[in-house]
Amino acid sequence: MKKTKLSRDWHREHRMPAKATVEQRLEWHLEHAKYCGCRLIPVKVTDEIEKRGICAPNLMFHKDTAKRRGAS
DSSP, X not given: OOOBSOOHHHHHXXXXXXXXXXXXXXXXXXXXXXXXXXXXXXXXXXXXXXXXXOOOTTOOBOHHHHHHHTOO
16 A cells, blocks of 8 residues: 555544544554554654664654654
């Protein structure tokens, strides 16, 4: 599946579970970032990605995360 600004097909086929666990949220957002460019990864999820040392070089992070990292 090709990454696009908004992938309706991807969203239709990959619903975030109700009351998702941290593991489910991480998995969903990492997969989402591969196929859809409709939103940034939330700060809490980004923090968990960094905490776990998950390599995710091409992901779009929330601007608050970039500020905390020292980026402008």
